[in-house]
Amino acid sequence: MADQETHRVSVVVVPLPGQGHLNQLLHLSRLISSYGVPVHYVAPAAHTRQAKARVQGWDPLAVSNIHFHEFSLPSYETPPPNPNDPMKFPSQIIPLFNASLKLREPIYALLRSLSSTTRRLVVIHDSVISYVIQDVRLVPNAESYCFHSISAFTLYASIWEQEGKPRALLEPELLGILDYLPSNDGCIPEEVIEFVKLQMDSMPNTSSGNLYNSCRAIEGPFLDLLAKAKHAFSDRQWVIGPFNPVVITNEGKKRHYCLDWLDKQASNSVIFVSFGSTTTISDETAMEIAIGLEKSEQKFIWVLRDADTGAVFEGEIRRVQFPEGFEERIEGRGIIVRDWAPQLDILGHSSTGGFMSHCGWNSCMESISMGVPMAAWPMHSDQPRNAVLIEKVHEIGLLVRDWSQRDELVTSTAVENAVRRLMDSAEGKETRQRAQELSKLVKESVMEGGASRLEMDSFIAHIRR
DSSP: OHHHHHTTEEEEEEOOSSHHHHHHHHHHHHHHHTTTOOEEEEEEHHHHHHHHHHOOSSOGGGOTTEEEEEEOOOOOOOOOOOTTOSSOSOGGGHHHHHHHGGGHHHHHHHHHHHHTTOSEEEEEEEGGGGGGGGGGGGSTTEEEEEEEOSOHHHHHHHHHHHTTOOOTTSOHHHHHHHTTOOOOTTTSOHHHHHHHHHHHHTSOTTOOOEEESOOHHHHHHHHHHHHHOTTSSOSOEEEOOOOSOSSOOOTTSOOOHHHHHHHTSOTTOEEEEEOOSSOOOOHHHHHHHHHHHHHHTOEEEEEOOOOOOSSTTOSOOOOOOOSTTHHHHTTTTEEEEOSOOOHHHHHTSTTEEEEEEOOOHHHHHHHHHHTOOEEEOOOSTTHHHHHHIIIIISOOEEESSOGGGTTSOOOHHHHHHHHHHHHSSHHHHHHHHHHHHHHHHHHHHHSTTSHHHHHHHHHHHHHTO
16 A cells, blocks of 8 residues: 555755755654655765764664655855854855755756656745745646745744734734834844855745644644734745654664663753754854853853854864863763754753753754753844744743844853743743743644644545545
8 A cells, every 4th residue: 555655746856055955854754754755865975974963862764765866066165153143053065055056956957757657746845945936836736835944933923024023913912012022133144145045046836735843732822823914925834843853762772871870860850952064153252151051050061163164064173272171070960962963852851951052953953852941042033033933932042142142252140040940940840830831732733633743643534636
């Protein structure tokens, strides 16, 4: 039966070649493939390798019906990250984004080749790489679906602003949240705004629907608003997150040393500090974080590495200067990780009780899934608005720094206070309780009969129709 069904439909998945995008769509590929549907994952060779190497909770090599198509890109510059740039957007990956536009022709050739092997060819593309799949309209048996890699809340907020901030149809509580939106100033450089505009202008006008890595327990009201919005690209949507596993299995994969250290710590006693794959902090900021963590007297794992470059496996490890004697004084109480760390594994560990994060959507979904409260320190892009969802909508986190103060140095005292509030206060205990309650709802949503599972079943039935 399964063999017959795989010939009914084949799926092509096209991510933007950046870690947060590659990761979400590789997880989605696993979910789709679990229904016996063949999935073709398309990315530059180095970024396919990146996605496979960093995926957590399952082994992509063990999933036989995910087929990886590795394309070459024209050469492009890969400047090192600039830790002192006041705008924290990773400008070093902009040349990669521009080079990725050259994937249009090879992807069209792949679609034409695959179209003869299946009754229906389904293309799921990242919203910010729409340009390269625009020729899907020329393939008679193909249809496209847009995946939004950001939160429904952040996407609706943007559409709400485009539509002139209409207030008539909104509940007072939602208006209060939207009125609190931080400015987009300082989030994205002009060159990236133009790149995103090109993607929006290239969006197929025959898009068959939108996919979200979210669930109704997290963003129900905003998903309902998106379904009615004029600029939402399609009124058909499937909300099928979290894409990441909510029960982690890493059989056959080497265990990171920090997990062995976590095994020895008390439940909810460790704060995990990581600002993702797109943020490079300055030496001055690193110094303040170090002092703040030490003064907080809390146990911690701190991932201190530069942001990815466009050539992700190149570059040197940067050594930050710490206060004299810092690493000796925190021995046994803290670990500094200077390479890639298994974030989902760390968040899923019972000893992890808090997460100081940039609030990228992957990190938010993983933290929510695992019931870990957040100390929100947004850096760029959609992160300041994701922080509103965490702090104001669900009250499962607190702010380290308000976005309006983004140009000011975050002091060690601010870091210390945020860590103590989250990890060692009545407020932190209540925040953790709410995070764990939301996690329970989210985990239930992906189980049989849950809202996200039912929407996933609905999507598979739709593409097999």
